[in-house]
Amino acid sequence: MPLIALGINHRTASLDVRERVAFAPDEMVLSLQQGREASGADSLAVLSTCNRTELYACGNVDSDALLSWLVAHHDLPANALDSSCYVLKNDKAVEHMMKVASGLDSMVLGEPQILGQMKSSYAVAQKAGTAGGLLSQVFQDVFATAKRVRSETAIGQNPVSVAYAAVSLAQRIFSSMREVSALLIGAGETVELLARHLREQGVGDIVVANRTLARAQEMAEQFSAEAILLSDIPEHLHQADIVISSTASQLPILGKGAVESALKRRKHRPIFMVDIAVPRDIEPQVAQLDDVYLYTVDDLKEVIEANLRHREDAAGQAEAFIEQGVINWQNQLRGQQAVGTIRAFRDNFAALRDVELDKALASIAQGQAAEQVLRQLAHGLTNKFLHVPTTRLKKAGEQGDGDYVRWAHDLFDLPALGERAPADNQPRHDRQIDINAGAANTENTAVNKRDEP
Numbered sequence: 001m002p003l004i005a006l007g008i009n010h011r012t013a014s015l016d017v018r019e020r021v022a023f024a025p026d027e028m029v030l031s032l033q034q035g036r037e038a039s040g041a042d043s044l045a046v047l048s049t050c051n052r053t054e055l056y057a058c059g060n061v062d063s064d065a066l067l068s069w070l071v072a073h074h075d076l077p078a079n080a081l082d083s084s085c086y087v088l089k090n091d092k093a094v095e096h097m098m099k100v101a102s103g104l105d106s107m108v109l110g111e112p113q114i115l116g117q118m119k120s121s122y123a124v125a126q127k128a129g130t131a132g133g134l135l136s137q138v139f140q141d142v143f144a145t146a147k148r149v150r151s152e153t154a155i156g157q158n159p160v161s162v163a164y165a166a167v168s169l170a171q172r173i174f175s176s177m178r179e180v181s182a183l184l185i186g187a188g189e190t191v192e193l194l195a196r197h198l199r200e201q202g203v204g205d206i207v208v209a210n211r212t213l214a215r216a217q218e219m220a221e222q223f224s225a226e227a228i229l230l231s232d233i234p235e236h237l238h239q240a241d242i243v244i245s246s247t248a249s250q251l252p253i254l255g256k257g258a259v260e261s262a263l264k265r266r267k268h269r270p271i272f273m274v275d276i277a278v279p280r281d282i283e284p285q286v287a288q289l290d291d292v293y294l295y296t297v298d299d300l301k302e303v304i305e306a307n308l309r310h311r312e313d314a315a316g317q318a319e320a321f322i323e324q325g326v327i328n329w330q331n332q333l334r335g336q337q338a339v340g341t342i343r344a345f346r347d348n349f350a351a352l353r354d355v356e357l358d359k360a361l362a363s364i365a366q367g368q369a370a371e372q373v374l375r376q377l378a379h380g381l382t383n384k385f386l387h388v389p390t391t392r393l394k395k396a397g398e399q400g401d402g403d404y405v406r407w408a409h410d411l412f413d414l415p416a417l418g419e420r421a422p423a424d425n426q427p428r429h430d431r432q433i434d435i436n437a438g439a440a441n442t443e444n445t446a447v448n449k450r451d452e453p
Contacts, residue, residue: 002058002059002060002061002089003056003057003058003089003090003093003134003135003138004055004056004058004061004063004087004088004089004093005054005055005087005088005089005092005093005097006054006055006057006063006066006067006070006085006086006087006088007047007053007055007085007086008021008052008053008054008081008084008085008086009052009053009105010051010052012084012085012086013081013084017080017081017084018050018051018052018053020074020076020080021053021070021074021076021081022048022050022053023046023048023053028046028048028124028128029124029127029128030128031073032044032124032125032128032130033128033129034069034073035055035066035069035070035073036057036130038065038072039057039061039062039066039069040059040061040065041058041059041061041066041130042059042060042061042132042133042134043057043058043059043130043131043132043133043134043135043136044056044057044058044125044130044131044135045057045122045124045125045130045131045135046121046124046125047117047118047121049114051107052100053070054100055070056093056097056135056138057135058133058134058135058138063087063089067081067085067087091326091329094141094142094325094329095322095323095326097118097138097139097142098141098142098145098322098325098326099322100114100118101114101115101142101143101145102115102145102146102149102321102322103115103155103156104155104315104318104319104322108160108161109155109160109311109312109315110155110156110160110311110314110315111156111160112150112156115146118139118142118143118146119143122136122139134333137329137332138329141325141328141329141332142325144325145321145324145325148325149318149322152317152321153314153315153317153321154310154311154313154314155311155314155318156311160304160307160308160311161304162276162297162300162301162304163190163193163194163197165300165303165304165307166194166244166295166300167194167197167198167201169272169274169295169300169303170242170272170274171201173293174241174242176202177198177201177203178203180203180241181203181205181206181207181239181240181241182198182203182205182206182207182240182241182242182243182244183206183207183209183233183236183237183239183240183242183243183244184206184207184208184209184244185209185210185230185233185243185244185245185246185247185253185254185281186209186210186245186246186247186277187208187210187212187215187216187218187219188246188248190276191208191244191246192219192222194244194246195208195219195222195223195225196223198242199223203242206220206223206224206225207225207227207228207236207239207240208220208223208225208226208227208228209227209229209230209232209233209236210229210230210247211229211230211247211249213228213229216229230253233253233254233258234258234261234262237258237259237261237262238261238262238265238266240262240271241269241270241271241272242271242272242273243271243272243274243282244273244274244276245273245274245276245277245281245282246276246277246281247277247281249277249279249281250279251279252279252280252281252282252283253281253282254281254282254283254286255286256283256285256286256288256289259271259282259286259289260289263289263291263292268290268291270291270292270293271291271292272293273286273292273293273294273295274294274296274300275294275295275296275297276297276300282294349385352381352384352385353381355384356377356380356381356384357377359376359377359380360373360374360377363376389408392404393405393408
């Protein structure tokens with residue numbers, strides 16, 4: 001059953017194109033059901049983020065049919081994605097999904113959010129009833145590999161964005177982020193990202209200060225924070241354990257005097273400050289104060305550059321884990337291909353068993369001695385079970401098919417030709433088999449008197 005990964009990402013498509021192909025979360029269930037029906041896929045999942053939209057499908061589905069549905073679903077021209085869409089199949093698709101989940105294909109190498117987003121896409125597909133069979137197994141293997149990459153490499157341990165680096169530095173200062181309060185100065189994208197990271201780390205008390213109150217309130221609503229004006233900062237500064245500023249002001253917003261006053265009211269409990277703005281929002285002299293930890297954007301850049309190098313080193317190790325993950329998936333897939341044969345094998349022997357058991361029960365009902373019936377049962381089962389294998393093995397020996405004989409020895413864990421079975425009747429392993437010894441005794445060897453469970 002083929003697996004297909006089809007989509008666009010930040011490397012192949014502009015933001016304008018990615019926006020037009022994004023899926024609305026509240027319509028995803030219906031979209032998945034429609035996509036599976038229109039494309040003929042047996043199972044389908046969609047990963048839709050700001051940096052990528054990818055479709056993962058299993059079954060007798062053609063990639064052109066899948067792409068046609070994607071284009072039609074978003075009311076795009078037929079050739080709108082021809083230059084930006086990529087299609088990966090089977091092993092390459094699995095490898096790609098593992099790289100995506102591990103953060104190796106992200107705009108920011110090793111970013112942690114993508115694994116959660118992929119897990120969410122699988123959960124939505126389960127809810128829609130479009131995830132199952134092979135696709136479900138693929139996702140489990142992808143998650144297992146991504147977890148190993150996260151836990152056994154340093155790819156996600158070092159911050160590589162200004163906002164994330166600032167919050168990570170704060171975690172080094174405070175033993176518990178749940179017990180601190182934060183003052184964010186500004187209301188741009190960086191401050192919004194800061195607020196999100198702080199919330200993720202458990203910070204519950206956040207104040208957003210901005211030149212216009214409406215913008216501060218708009219951001220505060222997203223994070224259940226308090227909104228104030230810049231002019232109100234002196235009244236709140238003493239309550240803040242963390243102060244992070246990122247505005248477009250041409251003059252400093254916080255001076256040494258204001259911070260000194262706040263420290264007195266705090267009884268000199270430390271304040272962690274990060275000034276991301278250029279020009280700076282916080283006067284450099286603030287760094288001279290005891291109990292203040294002040295970092296500038298240049299300080300963060302040094303951290304980010306060093307951490308990016310660490311992530312790049314970790315990415316090489318992660319690639320090895322992904323390679324092993326693909327091999328494990330291939331092995332599982334090959335194992336699944338034998339399931340039908342295994343089921344038929346067991347059903348066939350169960351049918352033979354039932355025939356002999358019915359004979360035995362009938363003999364007991366007619367008054368035959370139990371010991372005699374059991375011996376007849378054992379003899380009958382042995383003959384029925386081994387008739388076809390011994391016939392085939394004898395024929396293989398006559399035709400000089402040594403591989404056939406060797407496989408039989410390996411399959412049934414038999415002793416080498418001419419070698420006696422072990423006295424303890426335990427399974428034998430790693431035996432050397434002489435395939436040139438002929439097959440004259442094959443049938444007798446196959447009927448080795450051992451009790452199998």
